Amino acid sequence: MANLTIVGVDDEYPALQLIRQYCDQIEDISLLNTFQNPEEALEYLKETRVDLVILDINMPYMSGIELLQQLPYKPLCIFLTLETQYAVKAFELDVVHYLVKPVDFETFRRAVNKAKDFLQFKNSSENKKQEDFIMFKSNYIMNKVFLEDIRWIQGFGEYIILVTPLKKYMILERMSNFEEKFQDLGFIRIHKSYIVLAAHISSYDAANVYLKDGEKLPLGRTYKSFLKSYMQ
Template sequence: MNTIRCIAVDDEPLALTIISEYARKVPFISLEKVFTNATDALMYLQTEKPELVFLDIQMPEIKGIDLARIIQWKTAIIFTTAYSQYAVESYSLDAIDYLLKPVPFERFLQAVNKAAHYLQNEKITSSSNERNFLFVKSGYKAVKINFDDIFYIEGLKEYVTIFAKSQKVLKLDTLKNLEQLLPKNHFVRVHKSYIVNLNHVKASFGNTIEINDKQIPVGRAYKEVVKMLLKI
């Protein structure tokens, strides 16, 4: 089994100590860094690419749930928290697992084994599907769209509209499904109804970003993380 590169984010030093001790007991886990706040973790994730993040939910400034909305495309996530009421929301973000504190080692081991299985399947899928475009079924035909040409994507209930350089494509799908197909280093969710291509952001002001003369709202839950990504 390949070694899994990890980080841990938690504002409680004791929780980080426990995760560090547990990680040392698992031969295929390499805990490379720990953070006591989400802001520092996000800055680290701009340049480094750990495969797994142990993420607390209740933290100051940027909460774990908000950070997860941004990084869920970039890395696998295991939530660690003392609050059971966030379980449903965490699974809506496709988290690998949800660990309630205090976390027994057996439960930690179960979670990292799930992560290892998931990441192995992801590597197989990505190695066979590396490309810079996607085909989108719209009406009676499949339309090819280059990732670089996409400005932003807007979701409305069971439909999404892809706004690209030379076309606008309406597709029967959800943002959540579509975002799994997009390159994780360029596309980011900024609102419950919008995904944007960071390469096409022209300006940012207030709770709004501008792409191709379109003003796109930034949701409250995404605001701090978007500011960090844009280095504002």
């Protein structure tokens, strides 16, 4: 498991205390420093590369979003904030998680472990040879994503979200169109709003599909029989 280096930034001292307390209870991470002043944090982070920053958003002098955008590199990020209106912006910045205060330890731990998984995936895939991939347009850019990196596809009306360990892609396409276009590659519909690769399914029960990476997705009633026959 990767050793994740972390810096916490929050103008409220009790919040930083909580971050320290929670981080002390999680294995394989190193909380290098914490800052109440985001400008001081920015200077530190320019000199010291870290894997993950845990950021408040609404802070004096500089917001967490502004801090993240000014860094010369792109660390993983978890927003830990009272604000709820910046979730879309967080999605655009590819943050690992968006936590709304107050946050209990288990929720915090899951978010940090997700960042650990991202780092491990990134490190392990640097020299990995992959052959099967799909191409699609997202935000006016053509993207190439390898099949083994696609965790699931989720539908939102005229759009779908393609989820990988490192990034989420918003694509202007309906679920039915995606399903038809790539069905020969092993994708399977498990719910009106979810498509997965059959090769990534570990098991399923009456209500859920369990992926090999530990994720749990809903299983729609109308898709149970098809999944059963497909997996036999």
